[in-house]
Amino acid sequence: MKKSIKRVLCGCLALTLSFSLWACGNKSPQTPEEDLKPPVTQTHVEQERYTFSPILREAQTLTLSAGETKTVEVGEEIGDIRYLRFAVETDINVLGTLTYSEGKDGTPLTENFYIAAGETEFRQFLDAFREKVKADRGAPYTHADKDKIGQAKNADYLVSVALQNVSEAAGAFTLSALDGSIRGIDTQSHMLYVENETYKVGANLLYGGALTYFEKLPESGTALEYVALSDASASTGKKGFVGLAASYKPGAQLLNDSVNLINTWDAGRLVQQSYYGYSAGYDNIIFNNASWCYNPVQGGDTMQNRGQIVDYRLYDDEIYIKTRAMDWACDGYTTPSYMENRYSLEGANVLVYNSFVDWSGVTGAQPREQEMPAIYLHYALSNLQSYRGTAPWTNAKLTNSPNVGWWSPPSADGKFKDATENWIAWTNTENYGVGVYVPGITAFLNGKSGDTTYAPGTPGDLLRPDDPASHGNCTYTAPLITRTMTPYHKTDYTYALSVGFVDELRANFYALHEANAIVNDNIE
Numbered sequence: 001m002k003k004s005i006k007r008v009l010c011g012c013l014a015l016t017l018s019f020s021l022w023a024c025g026n027k028s029p030q031t032p033e034e035d036l037k038p039p040v041t042q043t044h045v046e047q048e049r050y051t052f053s054p055i056l057r058e059a060q061t062l063t064l065s066a067g068e069t070k071t072v073e074v075g076e077e078i079g080d081i082r083y084l085r086f087a088v089e090t091d092i093n094v095l096g097t098l099t100y101s102e103g104k105d106g107t108p109l110t111e112n113f114y115i116a117a118g119e120t121e122f123r124q125f126l127d128a129f130r131e132k133v134k135a136d137r138g139a140p141y142t143h144a145d146k147d148k149i150g151q152a153k154n155a156d157y158l159v160s161v162a163l164q165n166v167s168e169a170a171g172a173f174t175l176s177a178l179d180g181s182i183r184g185i186d187t188q189s190h191m192l193y194v195e196n197e198t199y200k201v202g203a204n205l206l207y208g209g210a211l212t213y214f215e216k217l218p219e220s221g222t223a224l225e226y227v228a229l230s231d232a233s234a235s236t237g238k239k240g241f242v243g244l245a246a247s248y249k250p251g252a253q254l255l256n257d258s259v260n261l262i263n264t265w266d267a268g269r270l271v272q273q274s275y276y277g278y279s280a281g282y283d284n285i286i287f288n289n290a291s292w293c294y295n296p297v298q299g300g301d302t303m304q305n306r307g308q309i310v311d312y313r314l315y316d317d318e319i320y321i322k323t324r325a326m327d328w329a330c331d332g333y334t335t336p337s338y339m340e341n342r343y344s345l346e347g348a349n350v351l352v353y354n355s356f357v358d359w360s361g362v363t364g365a366q367p368r369e370q371e372m373p374a375i376y377l378h379y380a381l382s383n384l385q386s387y388r389g390t391a392p393w394t395n396a397k398l399t400n401s402p403n404v405g406w407w408s409p410p411s412a413d414g415k416f417k418d419a420t421e422n423w424i425a426w427t428n429t430e431n432y433g434v435g436v437y438v439p440g441i442t443a444f445l446n447g448k449s450g451d452t453t454y455a456p457g458t459p460g461d462l463l464r465p466d467d468p469a470s471h472g473n474c475t476y477t478a479p480l481i482t483r484t485m486t487p488y489h490k491t492d493y494t495y496a497l498s499v500g501f502v503d504e505l506r507a508n509f510y511a512l513h514e515a516n517a518i519v520n521d522n523i524e
Contacts, residue, residue, distance in 0.1 A: 047314045048183070052085055055158060056178035063172050064092065064165035071162040072175060077104070078158045081180035082129075086115070086122040092171030093117050093488050095359060099159040100126070100152065108159060109151050112336065113310075114359040116490065117167065123311045123322075126152035129185040132332055133305050141285060146332025149305065166361060166488060185309055192312065192319050196345045199499070201319075207299040208307025209321030209341060210272035211352070212469075214261045214434075216499040224499075226256040226380065226468065228454040238454040240380040243428050256468045261378050261434055261499065263474035265463050267300030268328065269376035271497075273339045273354050274298065277485035278365035287329035293368070294485075296325035296335040296358070303331045310338065319343040336360040340492075348498055348508045349437075351518075355492035358485055365485045371478035372441060372493060372523065379473035381426035381433045382452050384413065385502050386444070392420035393513060398502065402429075407447025407476050417443040423509050425502050426475045435505035436477060437512065438495040440520040443480040449473050483524050493520040 055076050062070045078100075096113045115122045132149040163173055190205040191213065202213030216224045225246040231239040238253075242261075247254040263269045277294035285292045287302060300306040308324040321341040327333040337360070342353035354373060384401040401413035419442050427433030450473030455461055463470040483491070496518065498508045512518055 043317050045316045047316060050083075050181050050183040052179035052181045053081075054177065055081070055084075055180050056175065059174060059176045061172060061174040062163060063170070064094075064163070065170040066165055066168055068170075069162055069164040071160050073160050074158045074178070075160075076158050077156060078180055079156050080182040082126045082152065083181040083183040084124050084126070085177075085179045085181070087176040087178075088115060088120060088122060089174040089176065090115060090119065090171070091117050092165045092167040092169070092173060093359075094173050095164045095166045095361075097162040097164075098126070099162070100155040101157050101159060102154045104157050106157065109148075109155065111148075111152065114336070114338065114357070116357065116488070117171075125183075125185060125309055125311065126155060127308050127334075128152040128155070129187055130306060130308060133303050142331050143327075143333040145334060146305065149308075149332060149334065166359070185312075192314050194314075194317065194319050194343065194345060196347075198348060199345055199350055201343055201345070201350055203312075203319050203321055203341070203343060204270075204299075205309055205312065206306050207267060207270055208272070208323040208325060208339070209309060209312060209319075210270040210299040210307075211341075211343060212260075212262055212264050212270050214271070214350070214497065214499075215258055216261070223257050224259050225254060226259045226378075227252040227254055229253075234451075234453040236453055236455045239452045240454040241428060241452070242378055242380040243430055243432055259378070260469040261381075262469060263376040263378060263471060264467055264469040265376075265472060265474065267304055267306065267326075268297060268302065269374075269474060270299050271352075271375050272298040272373060273325070273341075273356055274328070274371045274374045275337075275356055275358075275483075275485060276368040276370060277358060277360075278362050280362060280364060282329075285329045292329035294335070294360075294362075294365075295328040296337045296339070296356075297328040298323055298325050298339050301326040301328050301330060301332070305332045307339075308334055317344060346496075348500070348504075349512065350497040351494060352497065353492065353494045355490055357490040358487050361487050363487060367482050367484045369445075369480050370483045371445075372438060372481055373478070373495070375436055375477045377426050377434055377475045377477070378469070379448070379450060379471050379475060380452050381428055381475055382448065383427045383429065383431075383433070384424060384446050384475075385427055385431070385433075386416075386419045386424040387421045387506075388416060388418045389420065393510065395506070398506075404446055404448055406449065407445055410445055410447055414446045415444070419444050421506075421509065421513075423505070424477055425505050426477065427502055431502045432500065433502070433505075435498045435500075435502070435509065436479070436495060437498070437509040437518075438479040438493070438520070439513070439518045440493070440523050441479040441481060445476075445478045445480055447476050449476070481524060491522060491524060493523040494518045 204212040227246040311322040313320040340355040423437035425435035
């Protein structure tokens with residue numbers, strides 16, 4: 001993939017060697033084993049420097065029959081180490097269990113992980129960097145697993161690694177090396193940014209690495225701006241508007257000239273992965289007065305418990321994230337699943353790679369419509385545009401739907417299966433906005449929460465006054481496929497986001513289509 005990255009902003013992730021969650025330990029890095037990269041002149045350079053020291057020095061090869069578990073005894077003091085690296089060879093899917101404690105004779109604590117057949121390296125932060133929600137906000141359910149959130153904060157002794165073969169056939173698993181690093185997660189400066197001349201995008205480590213920031217940078221000095229405009233039809237007399245040089249409109253009140261186009265009202269919005277699975281064991285799980293199924297959500301759950309960061313890397317041209325998602329309608333249940341993201345900038349587009357694997361082992365899920373992905377955008381982008389005809393890729397006339405309502409249940413203009421160019425766009429009344437292109441998908445669910453009325457200080461306005469994107473109203477899109485969640489089956493795909501006038505968005509997606517730049521052959 002050809003890159004066009006000019007510079008990366010690391011927020012305040014200043015070579016994370018001084019995090020408040022670290023305790024002084026008696027294990028420190030011995031030998032730098034991370035390749036030293038030349039500064040700045042190359043692409044795909046990791047921005048953070050950290051080192052590993054060996055924990056397990058002798059290779060262990062295990063032959064495991066289907067369902068069999070064997071344990072590698074470690075018995076090592078790890079001190080401040082909170083980041084593990086496994087070098088492996090495996091022809092089977094393996095469910096692992098780390099056992100660690102605070103002190104050699106401390107209470108054993110366990111944490112599960114999963115390594116798929118064919119992987120050669122696995123990395124994981126111990127779950128030391130999250131905090132559970134302190135107060136029960138009235139939910140009728142509380143998961144015992146919630147008590148495990150952040151349990152590794154003071155662990156300094158690694159007891160063992162247990163490995164179970166969850167494939168249907170026998171096979172071999174070799175643990176060639178196990179190393180550790182004192183690398184941590186800065187929960188105070190939790191945004192990772194990557195930027196080029198066109199976009200600035202950000203992933204939030206407190207929302208499972210979901211995409212929470214998407215800014216179109218000024219072109220030739222012309223900025224995308226968020227303003228309040230006088231409008232007699234609005235109950236407050238004003239409406240919100242996002243557009244180029246919008247502050248020059250008559251009577252415009254400038255609200256923001258660095259506009260985040262993603263809605264950040266809560267952990268269920270954002271731009272993120274979300275999947276629907278089995279109903280077994282969910283008889284008493286209710287959300288919005290309806291029964292809810294197993295629903296891994298990257299950003300967190302309805303009670304605002306946040307997803308667990310398993311791994312992340314910040315490169316000069318890409319953000320990589322690996323997350324254990326939360327179960328949306330439960331309180332503090334970290335799901336046995338992994339979500340991975342790669343956010344990269346490709347000229348006029350932002351390319352996002354998503355992957356998901358459930359390793360619960362639970363079968364029997366029914367086919368369900370899946371959000372590929374879930375996308376929540378600025379409420380002021382009020383017109384839904386798409387091509388819904390039989391002559392795709394010919395620049396035929398678009399359908400513009402300015403009156404799409406709430407998405408549940410959807411209106412006829414809000415849900416359709418005939419987006420034959422695989423994209424939609426949310427725009428303002430001047431045809432400027434955000435487009436999403438997902439090759440292989442023609443079905444989209446879309447809708448709006450509220451309208452474009454600007455009403456500062458009201459319950460429907462900002463959840464957090466310091467975050468202009470945390471508005472109660474939003475627009476929503478989910479490209480849809482019908483898929484059955486099957487344990488240990490990985491699905492992955494790539495999609496593109498773009499900002500501009502709708503004809504520009506279409507041209508950007510046409511170029512990707514003609515170059516066959518995105519091939520989603522494992523989307524189901």
